[in-house]
Amino acid sequence: MSNVLPLNFPVFLARNIILRKKLNLKTFWIFSFILIAFLLVFYVFQINSIVQNTYLLQGHQEELQKFAEENQKLELQLFELNSLENIEILVQNLNYERVDKIKYIQILKGRVVEK
Secondary structure, X not given: XXXXXXXXXXHHHHHHHHHHHHXXXXXXXXXXXXXXXXXXXXXXXXXXXHHHHHHHHHHHHHHHHHHHHHHXXXXXXXXXXXXXXXXXXXXXXXXXXXXXXXXXXXXXXXXXXXX
16 A cells, blocks of 8 residues: 555545536526526516507507497488488489389290290
């Protein structure tokens, strides 16, 4: 056993492992901080987009409600204009005559055209 030389290699190795752990821990915290900051910024942009789309949707719903009310008013006007009283007044203004007797064209059975 006298031929064995003691080396202090494990001590140097232990120091490198400790330095690596500190370096890795520091890198981990820096990476974590950057990731958290990125996710927070991304979250803010998402919330902004949701609020903007909600605001636009609310505006479009108000326009849709206005169009529905206007459509109802136009339907009422259409029914009023197409009432029988208005049609009779229109017919009198156009000088149409009332038909007394209706005569139908008689078509013989089995023939459409005759020479």
